[in-house]
Amino acid sequence: MSEDQKPTPCLxxxxxxxxxxxxxxxxxxxxSSYVVDGFQYERCGACGEEYYRAGQxxxxxTRAADMARAERGLLTPDEIRRLRFDLDLTQAALDGALGxxxxxxxxxERGSVVQPAVADRLMRLLWAHPGxxxxxxxxxxxxxxxxxxPRAK
Ligand SMILES: [Zn+2]
Numbered sequence: 001m002s003e004d005q006k007p008t009p010c011l012x013x014x015x016x017x018x019x020x021x022x023x024x025x026x027x028x029x030x031x032s033s034y035v036v037d038g039f040q041y042e043r044c045g046a047c048g049e050e051y052y053r054a055g056q057x058x059x060x061x062t063r064a065a066d067m068a069r070a071e072r073g074l075l076t077p078d079e080i081r082r083l084r085f086d087l088d089l090t091q092a093a094l095d096g097a098l099g100x101x102x103x104x105x106x107x108x109e110r111g112s113v114v115q116p117a118v119a120d121r122l123m124r125l126l127w128a129h130p131g132x133x134x135x136x137x138x139x140x141x142x143x144x145x146x147x148x149x150p151r152a153k
Contacts, residue, residue, distance in 0.1 A: 007045070013044060018051065022039065024036065034063075039052075072114075084105070084109075098119055
């Protein structure tokens with residue numbers, strides 16, 4: 001907090017008590033809460049209301065996602081990008097191989113969404129055994145021929 005900064009009026013309580021701070025913030029993510037720091041934002045010293053700049057909430061959310069990923073031992077966005085390059089796949093092709101909806105891998109690589117553990121394991125398997133991609137592709141082609149029909153008795 002700088003010495004020369006004059007407090008500004010709070011839009012919530014009206015007190016002239018809003019000042020810049022970089023105190024850690026608690027962010028809710030996937031039913032857990034994560035304390036993120038290194039963000040400069042404004043807070044009212046009277047009522048506690050916090051004021052964030054544009055994009056700051058998204059950045060805090062992404063930081064919480066990073067912490068959630070690390071806590072669960074999941075691949076980082078960079079690792080997902082690297083394995084996709086190693087497998088020579090586009091984001092759309094990896095979406096297809098995993099049976100994920102369009103744009104899913106892109107969101108994981110941007111870090112805004114954390115991949116489920118099941119998808120994480122499947123990606124690691126494909127990374128370690130690229131030959132599995134052929135089997136996955138055949139499976140997908142097979143399914144696209146039509147729904148499974150039980151043999152008539
Ligand atoms: Zn206030």
